[in-house]
């Protein structure tokens with residue numbers, strides 16, 4: 001069974017989804033809502049029937065983030081919540097490595113990934129074999145692996161980290177040198193925040209590496225009072241221009257606490273929409289760098305995956321056991 005045919009927008013659906021649209025109306029035009037509303041209603045109904053939860057990353061579009069998600073957050077929060085939920089089914093509205101991490105932590109649950117092609121330039125920049133070669137080159141040096149990696153890569157690692165806990169994880173190991181992979185910019189940022197020597201890999205996020213320091217200086221010239229908040233996957237010259245650097249969750253908390261008059265979130269651009277809804281008094285300047293992988297996840301695909309209970313994430317048990325250890329070490333520490 002497939003639900004890809006366009007669903008009809010009825011007066012009943014308009015009424016049932018009115019409270020959601022009230023929340024979203026500052027970022028979704030009125031003429032667009034009838035396209036989303038039938039999916040929001042159908043997904044929320046089916047979710048309850050299936051005892052499913054939708055975990056959504058902060059980069060999902062607002063109709064997903066505010067319309068159907070049960071749990072939202074950064075990679076760390078999604079990993080943590082995946083291990084805590086009582087639901088039978090997890091739908092991961094994010095990218096493939098996030099769904100794999102959810103499956104590692106909840107092997108008994110059905111984990112659905114609405115589009116298996118939703119990958120990540122960081123995850124595809126490194127293989128398990130690369131780590132084995134690094135271990136030969138740097139014997140005894142622990143490998144700290146960003147969660148934006150495949151289960152096979154996690155399985156070769158000592159411990160995982162996210163951008164929200166990376167510095168603390170590195171320092172917790174009590175060593176002079178670590179290998180941090182695969183994001184070169186995150187690794188360099190970690191190196192700038194600690195005395196531990198950080199060996200890095202040449203991977204990068206195709207979204208964050210597009211920002212430039214010059215672009216941010218131009219924004220500062222145009223808007224004197226702008227507060228710049230950046231993700232540590234950005235290049236060093238970008239981070240040098242930022243007033244605050246942190247994971248997507250830390251960026252959101254920073255805006256909530258500081259309530260700047262005008263802010264620029266140097267990250268994937270759907271996040272500004274999602275956060276702007278919650279802070280109507282803050283003006284968001286929005287350069288729009290989209291993640292093509294995150295944007296593969298749509299309401300119709302979420303409905304399809306819940307309807308058909310597929311595609312399901314499976315991780316080979318020999319890989320899963322070792323990968324789970326690296327993720328659980330991180331969670332135990334956090």
Ligand code: 13P
Pocket residue numbers: 058073074075076120148162163164205231233246247248249
């Ligand atoms: P966080 O949400 O963990 O900061 O990660 C950002 C990201 O690029 C995820 O793909």
Ligand code: SF4
Pocket residue numbers: 095119120121122123148205206207208233268291292293294
């Ligand atoms: Fe990967 Fe970057 Fe997209 Fe996140 S934003 S999924 S790190 S490519």
